Amino acid sequence: xxxxxxxxxxxxxxxxxxxxxxxxxxxxxxxxxxxxxxxxxxxxxxxxxxxxxxxxxxxxxxxxxxxxxxxxxxxxxxxxxxxxxxxxxxxxxxxxxxxxxxxxxxxxxxxxxxxxxxxxxxxxxxxxxxxxxxxxxxxxxxxxxxxxxxxxxxxxxxxxxxxxxxxxxxx
Numbered sequence: 001x002x003x004x005x006x007x008x009x010x011x012x013x014x015x016x017x018x019x020x021x022x023x024x025x026x027x028x029x030x031x032x033x034x035x036x037x038x039x040x041x042x043x044x045x046x047x048x049x050x051x052x053x054x055x056x057x058x059x060x061x062x063x064x065x066x067x068x069x070x071x072x073x074x075x076x077x078x079x080x081x082x083x084x085x086x087x088x089x090x091x092x093x094x095x096x097x098x099x100x101x102x103x104x105x106x107x108x109x110x111x112x113x114x115x116x117x118x119x120x121x122x123x124x125x126x127x128x129x130x131x132x133x134x135x136x137x138x139x140x141x142x143x144x145x146x147x148x149x150x151x152x153x154x155x156x157x158x159x160x161x162x163x164x165x166x167x168x169x170x171x
Contacts, residue, residue, distance in 0.1 A: 044068040115165035123158030
């Protein structure tokens, strides 16, 4: 039993060394927060550690990892949305009179991050996977569990929204 655990740990360590940096970059592009990205990647490796024995195609680990990082990112944003809604209800409709930037975080001040944040989660993921990860539409479609035509539509609409947001036409 100890021998099996040592083998699995070595394999997991090897996969971590090979894939962690790329996974952190992906998570960072999806979240905009480096610390959160690192946490999501750690969680992804923990989740995948128990499944290494069942991995039929070792070459597909990066796809499993990408999918897991994306799912964990989506879960994080769902939880944050619930938290924000609760805080908004608790705070009421009271707004401070300190100026238009007083209640915004540093990330919100950057127009590109603002525009990316206004995209739907699927559009943001499709754009990041397609252009940053440089994946073909077919692979993005597999990760998103949709058709390649849907990926084309998500990317096209997302880019159009980004263009309009940055030009100031989306407000």
